[in-house]
Amino acid sequence: MRFTYRCADCGTRYDTDEIMYRCPACDFPTSGDFQRGNLIVDLNHEDLKELSTREHITPQDFFPYEIPTPEAYPVGNTPLATSPRLSKTYGIKNLRFKLDGQNPSGSFKDRASQLIAAQALSKGENKVVLASTGNAGSAMACAGAAYGLEIVLFVPASAPVNKLMQSVLYGAHVIPVNGTYDDAFALSIAYSQEYGGINRNTAYNPMTIEGKKSISIELFEQMGRKLPDVVYVPVGDGVIISGVYKGFYDLMAAGITDKVPALVCVQSSGSDAISRAWESGDYKVLEKATTTADSISVSSPANGRMAVEYIKSSKGWSTIINDDDISEAQLELARDSGLFAEPAAAAAWAGVIADKETIIERFGEEAEVLVLLTGTGFKDMKSFDGKVSIPPSIEPDIDAMRTYMNK
Numbered sequence: 001m002r003f004t005y006r007c008a009d010c011g012t013r014y015d016t017d018e019i020m021y022r023c024p025a026c027d028f029p030t031s032g033d034f035q036r037g038n039l040i041v042d043l044n045h046e047d048l049k050e051l052s053t054r055e056h057i058t059p060q061d062f063f064p065y066e067i068p069t070p071e072a073y074p075v076g077n078t079p080l081a082t083s084p085r086l087s088k089t090y091g092i093k094n095l096r097f098k099l100d101g102q103n104p105s106g107s108f109k110d111r112a113s114q115l116i117a118a119q120a121l122s123k124g125e126n127k128v129v130l131a132s133t134g135n136a137g138s139a140m141a142c143a144g145a146a147y148g149l150e151i152v153l154f155v156p157a158s159a160p161v162n163k164l165m166q167s168v169l170y171g172a173h174v175i176p177v178n179g180t181y182d183d184a185f186a187l188s189i190a191y192s193q194e195y196g197g198i199n200r201n202t203a204y205n206p207m208t209i210e211g212k213k214s215i216s217i218e219l220f221e222q223m224g225r226k227l228p229d230v231v232y233v234p235v236g237d238g239v240i241i242s243g244v245y246k247g248f249y250d251l252m253a254a255g256i257t258d259k260v261p262a263l264v265c266v267q268s269s270g271s272d273a274i275s276r277a278w279e280s281g282d283y284k285v286l287e288k289a290t291t292t293a294d295s296i297s298v299s300s301p302a303n304g305r306m307a308v309e310y311i312k313s314s315k316g317w318s319t320i321i322n323d324d325d326i327s328e329a330q331l332e333l334a335r336d337s338g339l340f341a342e343p344a345a346a347a348a349w350a351g352v353i354a355d356k357e358t359i360i361e362r363f364g365e366e367a368e369v370l371v372l373l374t375g376t377g378f379k380d381m382k383s384f385d386g387k388v389s390i391p392p393s394i395e396p397d398i399d400a401m402r403t404y405m406n407k
């Protein structure tokens with residue numbers, strides 16, 4: 001589909017289908033404030049309108065690049081689970097979980113990597129460069145393995161081992177950096193300027209937001225061409241929540257729906273820069289993010305301004321929980337519904353628990369609530385250390401069994 005780029009901050013439009021990263025007019029260093037100059041991909045209105053008469057649509061109908069052999073990297077179409085037990089416990093009848101941990105590399109980030117791979121292939125570019133603390137890196141490495149692209153991945157040397165190991169296994173060129181994510185980010189850009197390749201850094205390449213919108217279009221079809229009332233999203237940089245908004249927005253722009261559901265930004269109290277900005281209008285970065293949910297630990301949100309704008313425009317809000325709530329939510333999801341989510345993903349469920357009265361007040365007893373479980377629990381088994389343990393073994397005889405039973 002045809003598109004132009006538009007700056008989310010100054011509104012300048014760029015009518016080109018060349019690769020663009022940030023608005024040249026706004027891309028200057030800011031001290032202590034959220035960065036400016038993130039670009040929005042605006043789809044051509046005529047092309048969009050053509051979709052309104054279709055009986056069924058797919059996310060790919062709304063993409064600026066065609067996805068080559070989608071079955072080679074089968075992203076999306078993730079299951080929508082209910083939980084009769086949790087519904088009963090919390091009095092939320094119409095509760096659904098979107099299991100995005102079932103994407104090929106185990107997280108929502110495959111959605112962005114799918115479109116970046118399509119962008120690279122359509123431009124005849126064989127190398128993709130990025131910085132990541134985990135899921136984005138493993139997703140891009142997975143896409144690279146599927147399509148035969150060279151992936152150069154800069155990671156802070158302290159990143160979680162499981163996610164790094166995954167990227168190494170997929171055959172990416174992994175470069176651990178002695179520094180923070182910001183250091184790895186800066187080095188990845190310097191690298192791509194000197195040695196070439198498309199840069200996939202989250203929020204830096206606007207196609208990361210565009211790729212993530214697939215979830216909303218898919219969800220609309222999956223729910224029988226209906227929208228939920230409210231969507232709970234775990235937030236760090238604010239890219240996922242912006243992608244979710246963009247998908248609902250494009251459906252509306254095509255004349256297929258007439259609203260964007262309320263989007264709830266869930267953050268940990270140790271990493272709440274976007275929530276603070278939503279509340280105060282003050283776009284200050286944090287000195288340090290401290291949550292144990294590594295995927296949403298962000299001090300300077302790369303897409304913070306756009307995320308705040310979209311939360312407001314959806315008539316959503318922000319809910320802050322703490323790390324203990326996240327941990328409890330993660331255990332409860334597994335124990336009481338069989339859903340295994342990494343800590344960042346479980347944060348979205350912790351947000352629903354915190355808001356259960358508000359949800360019913362705002363949307364009534366029939367509220368349709370959607371929780372995005374953005375990554376699988378297998379990604380971070382270390383997060384269970386000290387919380388759950390495997391029971392000691394017994395001898396394989398009935399006497400040992402009797403002793404065990406009499407304990």
Ligand SMILES: Cc1ncc(COP(=O)(O)O)c(C=O)c1O
Nearest residue numbers: 135236237238239240295374375
């Ligand atoms: C599993 C998971 N959930 C949520 C997020 C937060 O997304 P964003 O940083 O775009 O807000 C991430 C980002 O890495 C993630 O990996």
